[in-house]
Amino acid sequence: MNRKLLVLAAAVSLLPPTLSACGKEESVSIVVATTDQFVATEDAPAPLDPAYTYDxxxxxxxxxxxxxxxxxxxxxxxxxxxxxxxxxxxxxxxxxxxxxxxxxxxxxxxxxxxxxxxxxxxxxxxxxxxxxxxxxxxxxxxxxxxxxxxxxxxxxxxxxxxxxxxxxxxxxSIVNPKKYDKKNLRDGFEVDGSGPYTFKADVRDNAITDVTYAKNPRYRGSLKVNNDQVVLRVHKDSEAMGAAIDSGKVDVMVRTMSPSQIDALDTGTDKNAELVDLPGLEIRYLAFNTAAPTVKSKAVRQAIAQVIDRDELVAAVYSVQADALYSLVPAFVTGHTNSFFNKYGEPSDAKAKSLLTDAGVGLPLKLKLHYTTDHYGSATKQEFEVLRKQLNDSGLFQVTIQGHPWATFRPAEQKGEYDVFGMGWFPDFPDADNFVAPFLDKNNFLGLPYSNTTIQHTLIPRTRREADRASAMAPLAEIQDTVAEDVPILPLWQGKQYVAARRDVTGIAYAINSSSVLQLWELGRG
Missing domain, CATH: 3.90.76.10 (Dipeptide-binding Protein; Domain 1)
Incomplete structure (x- = not known):
């Protein structure tokens, strides 16, 4: 499959007819594949309530x-x-x-x-x-x-x-008061609204297997819906998802393809499908429970920041599909600075050792890094293997890693059960505020104990007063410099977005926007 920025129409002879012999339009149905898992658990029984979910x-x-x-x-x-x-x-x-x-x-x-x-x-x-x-x-x-x-x-x-x-x-979201209690979350997998589609989930063992989106005839809004139905199908991994698009069982493949799979799609010769790369603002990072004894010392967190080689990590795992990131705010977003590079420069085991010995930290320091096995793609395990090797090769740490399914990983990190853990962030909206406030403001979504009153009471409010976002540069830079100094979070890399689609599918260039919002209404045929 060859990569391109826009999906072009295939030859007319290869397309299914859009009109029947009598001239009546046929229904347009699209099948979309994902590896995202949607599970209801005892800790999270209401995964689809808009007052609860945050991923x-x-x-x-x-x-x-x-x-x-x-x-x-x-x-x-x-x-x-x-x-x-x-x-x-x-x-x-x-x-x-x-x-x-x-x-x-x-x-x-x-x-x-x-x-x-x-x-x-x-x-x-x-x-x-x-x-x-x-x-x-x-x-x-x-x-x-x-x-x-x-x-x-x-x-x-x-x-x-x-x-x-x-x-x-x-x-x-605007919720139907008949379906959503004012004081309690709505458990299970039912969703009711007024958007472009109605929602019906097929569920097995408390997990969604398929979602059928049918065009909502009562919808009134700004969107043009280019299909009559979309089926979102959950696959266990990227390999199963890839096999489904190759066989024609699905039309579009979204999150999450593995790096090797993207490379194969990019250089392949499949005449039925295309690989599309789209602008993206996804970031990955390590988060620290700053109350935990192992990483309570700022010197430990700074030493980890000093050792990790982002360029090596990206080259080993993601190739051209990601770039090293030196701030919470990614490149191309107004307000971005390279605060971590400015403070730590190139990776240095010697500088890291000096930080630890000056702080009286016993060496080597034992640490466990936690990651999720089924939320960010199969490459996450390889990424943490590289991180473990970098830290252990420094001679300053004895690191082990442990993977967990998202259904147990997310509640555990929120409860503070992990000292160090890896997460990804897909912005709620494409503004620098959304790369700092969710992590650093009061009631941050990670539940981290780190709190900086200057950031919360002075700097974040200052950035929000500026309608011209370029005028918020100074307080945003101060926030990023403070994060590089205190290291409650350690940014690692910034990723790109990819969609694979069969050639008769249109609208792929708008299937996902820069904030990773899936826009199924854009998909059509012809």
Whole structure:
């Protein structure tokens, strides 16, 4: 399969007919493959409730069915109205945000949507305040006011120029009060909303195997839906997913292909499919439980930052599919600085040893690094094997690694059971605020004990006052420099996005946006 940036139409002779002999249009159905796993557990019985879930894969399930006031455009750019007819700040201080709903909005069961439903939905997420930390995205809201049946006014505690982006996220979804209790999460795998599709999940052993998205005839919004149905099919690994597209059982392959698989697709000669690379802002990092005895000392965390060779890691595992990252804020996002490189320079075992001996740390230091086996792709294990070797080869550490399925990994890290663990971040929206606030603000989504009052009370609010995001550069740089000094989180690399699709599928160039939002409505045939 040859890589390209846009999917071109295949020869007409290779395409299935879009019209029957009598001229009636045939239904367009697309099958999409993923290796993301969706599981309900005792610790997380409500994985699809928008007031609870806070990971990209599950958010992408919701975005097809749940509707928000605003939405990210299919390309780059600022949010645009979706359930809303218009939204804008109505003051000079970015503290009052006014939205007017579209006429005729309905949930998929025919229930009319009012401004009160929007107010109650967002207040529900805030009131439930799930331990995933997702409600923190809405923490600048003070009160929500309604006028009539169509106007919603958000009064903010402080200026927040990023607020329109936050209204695009699933935690701000408009939920049907008949289906979602105001005080309790909705357990299981049912989803009801007013978005472009209805939702039906096939479940086996408390895990989703397939999701069928059927075009919602009651949908009123900004999106053009280019198909009648999309089936999202869960595969156990990238190899099984690849076999399915080769055999024609699926039309599109998304998260997560292995690096070797991408290389093979890129250089292959399959005439039926294409590999498409898309802009992406995914980052990977190590997180530290700064209250744990092994990494409580800042010198230990700084020594790890001094030893790890990002370039070697990327070359060994991801090749050209990733780039070394020296800050929480990735390259190409306004506000990015190379704060870790500025502080630590090239990897140095000698400098790391000096840090540890000056702090009185006994050597070698025993550490265990934890990673998830089934959430970021099969290359994660190889990545942690490289990290273990780098740290052990320094002679300063005795590192072991342990993998866990996401269903147990995520609750365990939130409870502080891991001293050091690896995570990925796919931004909620493409702004530097979303690469710092979720990790460093109060009630951070990782549940880390690290807290810096200057960042929380001064620097983050300063960045949010600036509607011109370039004007927020100074406080953003100070935040990144502080992270490089204290190392509660150690950024490793920034990745690219890939989609593989059979040649008769159109819309692939917009199937995933830069924030890794899956946009199934863009897919069609012809």
């Amino acid at each position: 990209t894969s599950t958010w992408n399930l919701l975005r097809q069915t749940m509707q928000t006031l605003m939405i990210q455009p299919k390309g780059q750019g600022e949010p645009v109205p979706e359930a809303a007819e218009k939204c804008l700040f109505t003051d000079k201080g970015n503290e009052r945000f006014d939205c007017k709903l579209r006429e005729g909005l309905q949930f998929s069961d025919g229930t009319p949507i009012t401004a009160t439903d929007v107010k109650n939905s967002i207040e529900r997420s805030l009131a439930i305040n799930a331990d995933t930390g997702v409600a923190a995205l809405l923490n600048t809201i003070d009160t929500i006011e309604t006028k009539g049946s169509r106007e919603v006014i958000f009064h903010l505690k402080t200026a927040d120029a990023t607020f329109p982006y936050k209204l695009t996220t699933p935690v701000a």
